[in-house]
Amino acid sequence: MVDDSAILKLITMKIYILFIIPIIVAYSCTKDKKLNVFSLSQDKQLGGQLDHEIRTNKAEYPLLDSATNPDVYKYLYQMRDDILSSNEIFHRDDFNWRVTVINKNVLNAFAAPGGKIYVYTGLLKFVKSGAELAGILAHEITHADRRHSTDQMTKVYGFQMVLNVILGSDTTGLVKTMARNMASGAASLAWSRDNESEADSMAVEFLWSIKNRKAYQINALSNFFKRMDSLGLGTTSTTIAWLQDHPLDATRISSVDGHWKRLGSPVGNLFSNEYFTVIARLPKY
Secondary structure, eight states: OOOHHHHHHHHHHHHIIIIIHHHHHHHTOOTTOOOOOSOHHHHHHHHHHHHHHHHTOTTTOOBOOTTTOHHHHHHHHHHHHHHHTOTTOSSTTTSOOEEEEEOSSOOOEEEETTTEEEEEHHHHHHOOOHHHHHHHHHHHHHHHHTTHHHHHHHHHHHHHHHHHHHTTOOOHHHHHHHHHHHHHTTTSOOOOHHHHHHHHHHHHHHHHHTTTTOOBOTTHHHHHHHHHHHTTGGGOTTTOHHHHHSOOOHHHHHHHHHHHHHTTOOOOBOOHHHHHHHHTTSOOO
16 A cells, blocks of 8 residues: 555655755855855845835835935944955845834834845934944944845745745735834844854954054944943833844843954044034934
8 A cells, every 4th residue: 555645755855855955055155154045135135025014114214314314424424434344244245234213212223134224313412522423323234234134034935935936926026015013013123142143253353354444443332331331221121112123131232342352452533522513413303
C-alpha cells in the first residue's frame, strides 16, 4: 500500500528544494550576510508607503515645513551627507536617503526601510551638541542601511513573502499592511538587542571613518545616553518614545565608550555652538 503521507512529505520536500531554498538564497544575498527575504526594492517600497502614511496623518505627525525652516533642514542634510560619505555604508547609492523633522515635543527619532529618517523637534531640543545628534543620526542610518526593519519583518512575515513569490502573488498589499502597522505603532519595530548593539557600534564607526571630513567626537552618543540615565529617563521606557524602540541599559553606554577606546580614544569636536545656533531657530510649541 502506498503511504500517502510519505508521498506528500516527499513532494513538499521537493517543492522546498526547487522553489523555496533558491528564493531564500536569492533574497538573502545581503551585504552583511544576514537572512532577509525582502529585496532592496521592497525596502524602498515599504519605506515609501510608510512615508505616505506619515505625511497624510498630520494630526499624529505634524511635519516641520522645510520651506519656512531652511536652516534646520540644511544643517540636517549636511550632517546626513557627512555620515553617508563613510565607506562603511552598504546602501548609500541604493536608497533615497531623506531626513524629515516632526514638529512635536517627543523625545524620539526613527528610521524606516529604504533610507527614510525621522527626527522629532523634542529630541533636537534635548540634544546638547552636534556630535550627539550626529551619533543619533548615524545610529538611525545604521538601522536603515543594515536593513533592520525588514530583518525583523523576515522573522514575522518571511514565509508569507516567500509564498507570495512562489504563487506569483502581488506583494503590494502585504507591504501596505506592514507599513500601516508600523505607522500606527510609533512608526518603528522594536529593535532587537543585536540591532541596537550594531547601530550603536556602527554609529561610532561611521563617525570615525569620516574624521577627515568632519571631526566629530565619535562617542558623544554616550553623553546622550548618560544624560537620559542621570535624569531617570532610562527607566521610563513606557513613556519615553525613543526608549520604546531603543531600550537603554548600562551595557549600551559602556559599549559605545568601549568601541571609542578600542579606536584609541580619539578626541574630536562637539560642535555645540553651531548646533545651538541652528536649533534656536526651531519654532516654539
